[in-house]
Amino acid sequence: MNIEGIVSAVRKALGNPEKPVLLHAPAFNGNEWKYVKECIDTGWVSSAGSYVTRFEQDLARFTGAKHAVVTVNGTAALHIALKLAGVQAGDEVLMPSLTFIATANATSYCGAIPHFCDVEVRTLGMDPGKLADYLKDIAVSRDEGVYNRLTQRRIAAVVPMHTFGHPVDLPSLLRLCQQYGIPLVEDAAESLGSYYDGTHTGRFGRLAILSFNGNKTLTTGGGGAIITDDAELGARAKHITTTAKLPHAWEFVHDEVGYNYRMPNINAALGCAQLEQLPAFLQRKRELATRYQEALAGMEGVSVFREPVNCRSNYWLNVLLLDQADLQMRDALLQGLNAAGLQSRPVWRPMHALSMYAACPRMDLSQTQCLASRIVNVPSSAFL
Numbered sequence: 227m228n229i230e231g232i233v234s235a236v237r238k239a240l241g242n243p244e245k246p247v248l249l250h251a252p253a254f255n256g257n258e259w260k261y262v263k264e265c266i267d268t269g270w271v272s273s274a275g276s277y278v279t280r281f282e283q284d285l286a287r288f289t290g291a292k293h294a295v296v297t298v299n300g301t302a303a304l305h306i307a308l309k310l311a312g313v314q315a316g317d318e319v320l321m322p323s324l325t326f327i328a329t330a331n332a333t334s335y336c337g338a339i340p341h342f343c344d345v346e347v348r349t350l351g352m353d354p355g356k357l358a359d360y361l362k363d364i365a366v367s368r369d370e371g372v373y374n375r376l377t378q379r380r381i382a383a384v385v386p387m388h389t390f391g392h393p394v395d396l397p398s399l400l401r402l403c404q405q406y407g408i409p410l411v412e413d414a415a416e417s418l419g420s421y422y423d424g425t426h427t428g429r430f431g432r433l434a435i436l437s438f439n440g441n442k443t444l445t446t447g448g449g450g451a452i453i454t455d456d457a458e459l460g461a462r463a464k465h466i467t468t469t470a471k472l473p474h475a476w477e478f479v480h481d482e483v484g485y486n487y488r489m490p491n492i493n494a495a496l497g498c499a500q501l502e503q504l505p506a507f508l509q510r511k512r513e514l515a516t517r518y519q520e521a522l523a524g525m526e527g528v529s530v531f532r533e534p535v536n537c538r539s540n541y542w543l544n545v546l547l548l549d550q551a552d553l554q555m556r557d558a559l560l561q562g563l564n565a566a567g568l569q570s571r572p573v574w575r576p577m578h579a580l581s582m583y584a585a586c587p588r589m590d591l592s593q594t595q596c597l598a599s600r601i602v603n604v605p606s607s608a609f610l
């Protein structure tokens with residue numbers, strides 16, 4: 227592998243920049259300032275104001291979901307989505323080991339236990355074929371649900387994640403979930419603007435979540451959303467993310483233990499302005515992905531990851547995929563790219579390799595292990 231050649235190809239795809247380039251930085255070129263200023267001018271910066279409702283409506287329209295509830299961040303959204311899917315203390319939640327920490331942490335917040343699944347190289351997400359074989363082996367159906375016969379714990383949800391914006395094989399996972407009667411909850415934090423067969427990611431599960439963190443395709447500073455087509459779940463999500471307060475002109479009455487997870491109006495204002503530009507962001511991110519593909523075509527030992535078949539990806543973070551699982555080579559490439567001012571990162575350390583999740587149940591994770599030393603993310607901001 228010719229590290230220098232790859233670094234110069236990445237530089238070329240980025241138009242040979244003179245200044246350092248960040249992995250992913252936000253672009254604020256629309257109505258952000260106007261809408262945020264309006265919040266400040268009117269005093270509606272916090273838990274009331276019209277932008278929250280507007281952002282929720284705009285998100286529902288963009289994704290095609292019937293209901294959207296915006297939250298302080300994506301992790302909080304996932305916590306509530308899991309709770310609403312019925313995840314309880316002592317349950318297990320099936321998820322990829324190759325994910326950002328939020329997927330496992332939100333499960334822990336429910337008192338539940340992450341159960342790690344392998345991924346496939348085709349999508350970088352959960353492998354439905356391998357999961358089907360695994361469930362055949364470990365799952366037993368009882369009146370109260372599906373149980374893991376090895377741990378005697380209930381399997382309460384399947385939570386795939388759309389890695390770097392690339393949709394997982396949703397139809398196969400959905401079929402499997404329906405077969406076993408396990409709810410599907412999508413961690414679509416990275417995939418706003420990504421579609422499987424024309425349907426927005428997050429529309430296959432009973433519930434899904436999005437993230438608007440500073441490094442995501444669209445940002446509200448910090449923020450997240452729960453999306454669902456189920457009116458009752460949508461209403462429940464709104465209620466428990468807003469302290470479970472009963473509407474009343476002056477009284478403070480709450481009817482259950484709720485959460486203060488509501489997105490402030492000032493962040494929603496930013497979100498409304500960003501969402502207006504999302505189609506343009508997606509267009510530019512696609513063009514950048516094509517430039518990477520062209521610049522690195524024919525390079526030995528490495529390829530640029532492309533969206534899976536039947537999918538349209540938002541290309542949140544572009545992936546250079548090394549042919550070989552070679553940690554030393556990966557680190558040499560990371561070293562070369564970062565030294566050239568091109569901020570690049572490896573994939574997250576897999577969840578099962580972190581101390582607090584090392585004892586969690588898991589299937590064979592050979593593809594996860596392999597991919598963990600093959601992936602390098604390169605600069606992917608929408609304005610590049």
Ligand SMILES: *Cc1c(COP(=O)(O)O)cnc(C)c1O
Nearest residue numbers: 299300301326328329415437439
């Ligand atoms: C960004 C992200 C989240 C949510 O993160 P927040 O920073 O809490 O918004 C959840 N899951 C995945 C896979 C993510 O990448």
